[in-house]
Amino acid sequence: MTIEIKKTAEETTIELAGRLDTTTAPDLDKIINEDIADAENLVFDFKQLVYISSAGLRVLLGAQKKMQKLGSMKVTNVCTEIMDVFEMTGFSDILTIE
């Protein structure tokens, strides 16, 4: 998985490509909690992300809990395969997906 961070005055965007699974989720978790710990409006761009497992959901849930207190969070460009996982687990109801 590759992770790219883009910052503007309004928001911090995390562009993910590849697979967010048990082996790669800790990298994303570290970036959210260390590198961009001060972000107020967080956007996940999933345009090139093709896969997510519960390890990825765990990181997204942690980010959602944190951003609810600090500002906002949304997930964009979600593919069908990942939306399937969001729907199975009720994450489609707790995340802002655009």
Next chain:
Amino acid sequence: MTKKTFSAKIDTLPEVLGFVERTIELYDCPIRVQTAICVAIEEVFVNIAYYAYGDGDGNMELGISFDEKSHAIIFRIIDNGIPFDPLKKPDPNITLSAEEREIGGLGILIAKKTMDEINYAYENNKNILTMIKKI
């Protein structure tokens, strides 16, 4: 049945999923279903890697076959670790808000929702999980 044995360690995950993808591709499985199957296998494998052998080392054997009659892929996952029936655990409440949510149990829930059938047995000191997916 196509069979392969893997070291039950998280680092082995890409190898496990590579084997699953290569094998189920032969059954003309649509990409959307392939991905769902890989997520389900990851969840089961990760559980074994984390919990089956405590601090020790062990293996997981994965067998994959196709039943022409029911047009279903059958996965058989075997480990020699501590007896553990993943189906016994109650499903997490997925209607709670983000704040109230806990992450535990989601992996097995994903596997249950993806597969058409999952059965667990403990035989000859082995955990045997059979998962069936119609395609």
